[in-house]
Amino acid sequence: MTSAIRMGVLALLWGSGFLWIKISLNEGLTPGWITFVRCLLGSAVLLALAAGARQRLPRDRATWGRLAVAAFLCNALPFLLFSIGEQTVDSGVAGVLNATTPLWSLLIGLSLGAERPLRATRSAGLVLGFAGVLLIFAPWSHGSGLMSWGALALLGASASYAVAFAYMARHLAGRGTAPLALSAAQLLTATGLSTPALAVGGTATVTWAGVAAVAVLGVFATGLTFHLNYRMIAEEGPTAAATVGYLLPVVSVTLGALVLGEPLTVRVVAGMAVVLVGVGLTRARTRPLGVPAGAHAGAAAGTPADAPVDTPVDTPDSPYSTRSTTKTGISRSVFRR
Secondary structure, three states, X not given: XXXXXXXXXXXXXXXXXXXXXXXXXXOOOOHHHHHHHHHHHHHHHHHHHHHHOOOOOOOOHHHHHHHHHHHHHHHHHHHHHHHHHOOOOOHHHHHHHHOOHHHHHHHHHHHOOOOOOOXXXXXXXXXXXXHHHHHHXXXXXXXXXXXXXXHHHHHHHHHHHHXXXXXXXXXXOOOOOOHHHHHHHHHHHHHHHOHHHHHXXXXXXXXXXXXXXXXXXXXXXXXXXXXHHHHHHHHHOHHHHHHHHHHHHHHHHHHHHHHHXXXXXXXXXXXXXXXXXXXXXXXXXXXXXXXXXOOEOOOOOOOOOOOXXXXXXXXXXXXXXXXXXXXXXXXOOOOXX
């Protein structure tokens, strides 16, 4: 019961991020400001947690250089793209598209030669996953036959996460024993990288509801969820964290319908189910090429160093989890959505 309650709380806080982004946009905040404040508050939470755990920020330039690349690909860019995308796309749909990150990771693994040739099950999962995306947007039903720019921005954010994981697995995995401090440093760097976006989008009247929404997004749906997810992996194992990940699109769709009155159509629900089934099939237990049986992934931006490579613990929104690597050998960072 305790585990179920913990998983439910984490899924609710984590999956609500798309709702807070939408409310922030509706209440006058621009995508640039949402990204900046989210990174700033999230890094403040992690810095406080790192200080409490007596973990120090990295001091060498090489690590900070790698963190800058990871912060751009895994935080600043996808956070901004999700905020841009939700200007025209429902928050629930944004949560579902975030779940496609493992599909992009698999494609990257194949292109880099880090994946063995796909077998029938995983090939079917890849096809099903992207078929679910097409089902959600049904481009054949629109006059132009194309998806909106908002939808493309959301898919771009999910793909950016996948690229970031590939980079982090190669350049950050196993290079730190202070995951809280390393994650805080990454998000702090993302705060600086997102600063130029503040000048884009003009000005608007921001309400107190918007301020509250972006504060909840940064403190609870970004910073605090990292800590809770890290604790869950440490105390209950990566399988529990993976289970939470599958709940995120369900949470985002449900909250969008209940709080914002977003349409909950049969097509969207069916597309969400198809995407999640496809993701599940692609995460069959197989080792990446060059990884021996029993090999373990290192810790990058909060990834536990003792998590096995072939343990599927990727959670689809992930922005901000302490995931281990999946079959593609791609490390899961702490902050993404």
